[in-house]
Amino acid sequence: HKYFEVILVDVNAPEIKSDKDLNWLTEKNSRGRAERGLTSEGKKSRGHKSKKKTTHKVRPSRRANQRQG
Template identity: 60%
Template sequence: MYKYFKKLRKNLEYKKIIKERLISWRKEPVIIRIEKPTKLDRAHSLGYKAKQGFVLARIRIGKGSSKREKPSGGRKPKHAGLTKMTPKMNLQHIAEIRVAKRFPNLEVLNSYYIAEDGKHKWFEVILIDPNHSCIKNDPKLNWICKPAHRKRVFRGLTSAGKKSRVKS
């Protein structure tokens, strides 16, 4: 069934629908809780289940390198170090961290890319409530309830976090 979803995304009509959605998503808040995943096949492959204790959030994140504050002392503009400062994390990992700060009682399971325009990228983040009874009683999911997995996104233990960690 999911292979048909992938074929559908290559369709021109689907691309028009995404363009319309982007227009409405730009007007929404940066982080918004959603009921159903936009890409159902991708969400299921990353561990999403349509049961209690699972929460989905869509986040909009700015593309491009960041710009630092201007230093107060005088110097050549070249040595001010204002532009071309890129973070050591990829945008998906930054998106997961921002969502985790917004929902402090939930743990980030995974995230995936949805769409982008000239200024922004949108990701959907799958969150789990480790205190929910449905999650605690599920033998495949109760690993996230252990103390070792608390605040895992801040330590780079998600898939996007592992990709952006420095390899030594």
């Protein structure tokens, strides 16, 4: 079994909007990060955590790289 820690943040709270470390969450382009695979775990599952010579075939995705002619 794996256990994950989930932190929920109310982006409309005035405390979050005024906090300089957390106010990036309130921006429009930061919403839906998990659905777009932009979180650390999303990048890890797609193989985008390292930038070695051997990982050039996983960008932008394995499927897109296989389709190149």
